[in-house]
Amino acid sequence: MTDATKKGENPGEGPVPKAVVNRLSLYLREIDHLVRDGHNTTNSNQLGKLLGFTDAQVRKDLAYFGHFGYPGVGYRCDELGGAIRKILGTDQQWNVVMVGVGNLGRALLGYKGFQQRGFRMLAAFDTDLSKTGTQVEGVPVYPLDNLSEFAKGHTIRLGMIAVPATAAQAVADRLVAAGVEGILNFAPITISLPDRVVHTGVDLAIELEQLSFSVLNRRNEDQASVDS
Amino acid sequence: MTDATKKGENPGEGPVPKAVVNRLSLYLREIDHLVRDGHNTTNSNQLGKLLGFTDAQVRKDLAYFGHFGYPGVGYRCDELGGAIRKILGTDQQWNVVMVGVGNLGRALLGYKGFQQRGFRMLAAFDTDLSKTGTQVEGVPVYPLDNLSEFAKGHTIRLGMIAVPATAAQAVADRLVAAGVEGILNFAPITISLPDRVVHTGVDLAIELEQLSFSVLNRRNEDQASVDS
Incomplete structure (x- = not known):
């Protein structure tokens, strides 16, 4: 994953924010679902829609780790999935x-x-x-x-x-x-x-307590985690 | 910790960051432990030590919600616990x-x-x-x-x-x-x-996948969540 980190244009400075790494897991989960449903490719728009994020958010998050897209194609599911697994470390047992x-x-x-x-x-x-x-x-x-x-x-x-x-x-x-x-x-x-x-x-x-706070303050947890 | 806040002086702008609300739950958990152990008061230094945060972090987090400390005393456990419960909504069933x-x-x-x-x-x-x-x-x-x-x-x-x-x-x-x-x-x-x-x-x-990422990148999750 050191390669990917070097290759990538880290939009921030210092370590990758925890929230970004967390969303990486969500992207991987959706990619796995897409592969199971027979999709070979996806794009930031589709991934964003599935998760309630903007496509810009998806692109920015992935940009921390490298260049994964192809013009006119988007992302190749197996390739992006493999890259995320490598970043997260779950390509090993x-x-x-x-x-x-x-x-x-x-x-x-x-x-x-x-x-x-x-x-x-x-x-x-x-x-x-x-x-x-x-x-x-x-x-x-x-x-x-x-x-x-x-x-x-x-x-x-x-x-x-x-x-x-x-x-x-x-x-x-x-x-x-x-x-x-x-x-x-x-x-x-x-x-x-x-x-x-x-x-x-x-x-x-x-987790439940955080939910009650959110209910009282009526803001969507998922949105909040995108913003943080 | 006393001079850290005027009442409700939000250190940021807009909604309180999710990470702050999350730490509020951790403070409450520690306060409940302290009360169970017979403590009537605590302070930002003690709370920080128990959780691996700086005392400045504790004061800044609490300052989002009001002014809770007393000069020379620190926080009264029952009062701060009650205030946090009210903020989180768990003062109600x-x-x-x-x-x-x-x-x-x-x-x-x-x-x-x-x-x-x-x-x-x-x-x-x-x-x-x-x-x-x-x-x-x-x-x-x-x-x-x-x-x-x-x-x-x-x-x-x-x-x-x-x-x-x-x-x-x-x-x-x-x-x-x-x-x-x-x-x-x-x-x-x-x-x-x-x-x-x-x-x-x-x-x-x-959760486990995020942990494997952290192991590979050897940074403490708790520290990361403080920084984010």
């Missing part, structure tokens, strides 16, 4: 482990979208030994104490946390010790990690 | 319905954080009649065809969608017809809605 096999953890283990996007659920871990030794959605569940041993035999790049808030920091520390490079944290608490490990928090209650 | 009672829908129905934040799960709906007539996590499950009838007897303000992508738009249309003002969509597809209905999409695969 990522080994993921899950910690916490409660309701949410189980639902996440069964979530088909992860596999489709290049994420491989390698194993799950829980402190509740009545859950270990089983498989959930085809993923083996081990005792949390086995995590470091497991990490010796496998390359784990990403970890997901779906444990109660009180346990999340300790779990995060174990994942870091196990060598993960990134953590997706579903526990409703902010975890602190060494700088070398990136992390994102997804707090489902906060 | 929101009736929510869920459509889709698969793995993810079930996990969401069991998610304790919603109730704690003022969201009341009124009912769930599914087209699979083997699931209807039951309760999941204390929430009754009805046939989707009963939604409009149900809406006549209840005020539904928010809807959550946890159905497959192919069904999501039709479900969204039904929720709009039932009078919801906002939709939280977990289906991996962009839905289109009338302007009066706000919506947010949470695509779990995209």
Whole structure:
């Protein structure tokens, strides 16, 4: 992706804004839908319409990463899709482990979208030994104490946390010790990690709370994210 | 933190940036933790430390909404928490319905954080009649065809969608017809809605994809969201 970044005319300065990277995922999702529906090409107008963005927005976002269009053709779906996958890193496979096999953890283990996007659920871990030794959605569940041993035999790049808030920091520390490079944290608490490990928090209650704010202020979240 | 703001002196122009509103939820979450731990007051330095933000960031964010601090005291937790709840709209109760009672829908129905934040799960709906007539996590499950009838007897303000992508738009249309003002969509597809209905999409695969991008570009998501 370094090539693409160099090649591209970065419209801003410094790192690509988070909102742009987020929209890149949305473009990829639409391109995948278009390919599934038999389309070979698309353009900024069509992508914009599908997502409620202007065509100028689409072009500006993609311009951060390179030149993807052809005059009179637009974008070739397979080419643009491949380029976005390369930028996002999902042209490679990522080994993921899950910690916490409660309701949410189980639902996440069964979530088909992860596999489709290049994420491989390698194993799950829980402190509740009545859950270990089983498989959930085809993923083996081990005792949390086995995590470091497991990490010796496998390359784990990403970890997901779906444990109660009180346990999340300790779990995060174990994942870091196990060598993960990134953590997706579903526990409703902010975890602190060494700088070398990136992390994102997804707090489902906060998502709903942000929605109630938007209802009261009657502005469309998607539009807001375009503007930000 | 006291002199940071005159009442409601918006540091920017136009609507409050989405990232600021998002951080407001994080401040509230920390304040709730502090109250639970017996603290009566806090300050921008402490809040910032807990979240990995600068104290200046905290003060600037809060300044969008008013003047909350006291000289020599900082913020009173109950007062600032109450003010943020009022801004976010969670000082009132929101009736929510869920459509889709698969793995993810079930996990969401069991998610304790919603109730704690003022969201009341009124009912769930599914087209699979083997699931209807039951309760999941204390929430009754009805046939989707009963939604409009149900809406006549209840005020539904928010809807959550946890159905497959192919069904999501039709479900969204039904929720709009039932009078919801906002939709939280977990289906991996962009839905289109009338302007009066706000919506947010949470695509779990995209969350992981954004994380892989960040790992490859080694920048902390949380830092990025502060900067954006």
